[in-house]
Amino acid sequence: MSRPPPLPALDAPPSPPLPSAFSLKSSVSPLMLLTDRTVRLVTLGCKVNQYETQLVKEAFEQNGFREAAEAEPADVCVVNTCTVTSQGDADSRQIIRRLARENPGTKTIVMGCYATRAPEEIRELPGVFEVVTDKRELPDVLYREGVRDIPSGISRFDGHRRAYLKVQDGCLLRCTYCIIPQVRPRLTSRPPEQIEDEVRRLIDRGYQEIVISGIHVGHYGVETTRGKSGLPPFRLWHLLRRLDAIPGDWRMRLSSIEANEVDEDFFRAAADCEHLCPQFHPALQSGSDGVLTRMRRRYRVAAFLNKLNRIREILPNVAYSTDVIVGFPGETDAEFEETLETCRQARFMKIHAFPFSPRRGTPAATLPDPVPPNVRKQRMQTLTDLEKRLARDYYEGQVGRSVEVMIERILPGGWASGTDRTYAPVTIPGTQSDRGTLVRGTAVAVRPDGLEAIR
DSSP states (O other): OOOOOOOOOOOSSSSOOOOEEEEEEOOTTTTTGOEEEEEEEESSOOHHHHHHHHHHHHHHHTEEEEOTTTTSSSSEEEEEEEEEEEHHHHHHHHHHHHHHHSSSSSEEEEEEEHHHHHHHHHHTTTEEEEOOGGGGHHHHHHHHHTOOOOOOSOOOTTTOOOOEEEEEEEOOOOOTOOOOOHHOOSOEEOHHHHHHHHHHHHHTOOOEEEEEEESOOOOOOOHHTTTOOOOOOOOOOHHHHHHHSOOSOOOEEOOOOOOGGGGGHHHHHHHHHHHOOEOOOOOOOOOHHHHHHHOOOOHHHHHHHHHHHHHHHTTTEEEEEEEEEEEEEOOOHHHHHHHHHHHHHTTEEEEEEEEEOOOOOHHHGOSOOOOHHHHHHHHHHHHHHHHOOOOOOOOHHTSSSSSEEEEEEEEETTTTEEEEETTOOEEEEEOOGGTTTEEEEEEEEEEEEEEEEEO
């Protein structure tokens, strides 16, 4: 067999990404083609938004709608917006205007975080019929369009080999750079029995990796006992244990977790759950205590590293990814060096680095001492270089180990690519029949873009 070709870019790891627009597409059944009402759905932003759009899509389908074909005008358009950055707002407006041009007379329903933050801005855009400022209003809005019933969960995740499952909504934190607590302030956790039913349904449909997602996953279950006596707590680690009892050849992964929210109960569950992938995404944001204070984060570097080391004690092969904001207002050269050293000590396999971008409406947007753009750019490159070295160090430690690869792409020459349980990119021999399945093998070499394995 020839050497494998270069590995293409994989799907973004399960962490909050910068906004990006895409249209959810799926095959249309012959029965659906008999309907005459069409819907087009467009999503911007995070995996939670993608999940919510999939739920809305299945609701339309169950009530007699079909998804509009590529060049076919749609009777109803749904745009799920993002407002993490001002660019997310701009992208949302651009898409709404484009849908109005391409679908004359359409009714555009706009939902998502931008709709919650600035509904009046959106109502002025062409074609906008309804603006959903609160997700609890969505059933009433869809009812007016003929959608009488909304499913309690999804049965598939179109366009993806792994399924993202929303278990929780809302965030109570007040990090100075983040707008999300202002637009999703209400903590809501889904009932565990509903989540379990959804996981079983997805597994029955052939999904072998389920990613547990939410706006703040570590807050799962917090509101169910807050201020209430007599109710036993049911937290994230309880949920993981319950889902782990579901039999079958499948695995689950956490999209993200705050390091200061994991405790000994979580550690024991992580060690005991055979389906849980040993890969976690604790968002660092900065490795400097001074910057963390200005960010209003709830931990300091020493405590953060202690939690990561505690997990390593029970899961020696664990992999960590993280988020880092570069060039936060007032960040000095010394503070940036502290971040680099923290990343080295944490031994991250993947670092999602973002240059600071002031978000109007957040305290950080008014902080003094902005870092010049050229300095932010230089620091971004330095952190990227460090990430490559740390990733290679991790990959080298995996050579000779068993791998379990979710096959996402088929490559030329009899090769396939995907991700291991640790979310390490892997190329391994494979065919079309392997796509979307778990393939097992042994890592034999390090490549610039991940691992090479044999079966």
